[in-house]
Amino acid sequence: MRLQDNLAKILIPSDRLQARIYELGAQLSQDYGDTRPLLVCVLKGGVMFLSDLSRTLSIPHELDFMAISSYGGKRVESSGVVRILMDLNTNIEQRHVLIVEDIIDTGRTLYYIRETFQARNPASVKICALLNKPERREVEIPLDYVGFDIPNEFVVGYGLDFDELYRNLPYIGVLKPEMYS
Numbered sequence: 553m554r555l556q557d558n559l560a561k562i563l564i565p566s567d568r569l570q571a572r573i574y575e576l577g578a579q580l581s582q583d584y585g586d587t588r589p590l591l592v593c594v595l596k597g598g599v600m601f602l603s604d605l606s607r608t609l610s611i612p613h614e615l616d617f618m619a620i621s622s623y624g625g626k627r628v629e630s631s632g633v634v635r636i637l638m639d640l641n642t643n644i645e646q647r648h649v650l651i652v653e654d655i656i657d658t659g660r661t662l663y664y665i666r667e668t669f670q671a672r673n674p675a676s677v678k679i680c681a682l683l684n685k686p687e688r689r690e691v692e693i694p695l696d697y698v699g700f701d702i703p704n705e706f707v708v709g710y711g712l713d714f715d716e717l718y719r720n721l722p723y724i725g726v727l728k729p730e731m732y733s
């Protein structure tokens with residue numbers, strides 16, 4: 553089985569992804585300077601982006617991970633109910649926190665995580681999302697750094713899954729509708 557055969561098209565090829573990530577890394581390095589930010593990856597989708605983004609940063613920074621779960625049929629329809637499965641190891645009080653996400657869809661996951669972090673008295677909480685689907689937004693959330701605005705299509709690859717597959721593809725592809733309908 554070739555995962556590529558289930559794609560209608562490639563939306564963002566690997567070289568464009570990497571070029572944009574390099575630009576984001578340069579911007580982040582400039583903005584955060586010597587503040588030693590904590591980059592937080594929201595598992596699992598954000599893992600490819602975090603690992604590539606981290607390697608473009610020229611500044612000292614730390615990494616941490618959290619896992620959340622949302623009830624209901626996520627990806628096709630977001631339920632909006634979020635639960636922490638694995639919390640940070642790091643105390644973020646007075647720390648500059650950058651949440652690194654693969655995609656912002658309804659915005660509900662990030663809204664919840666951001667509120668949770670804000671209650672822990674960090675120095676700042678910002679969001680860096682590789683992909684943004686503005687058409688799908690249900691809650692207002694400030695996006696500080698965005699890789700690409702994309703249309704409302706079912707995207708997979710570079711961390712994004714369908715039924716836990718496709719995360720390893722080095723590009724962002726659009727799944728054929730017959731695969732999920």
Ligand code: PRP
Binds near residue numbers: 596598626654657
């Ligand atoms: C995806 C993505 C975000 C969330 C965005 O995660 O990684 O965390 O959905 O959706 P929202 O803006 O509608 O809240 P998912 O729940 O699919 O889990 P995964 O990262 O493990 O694939």
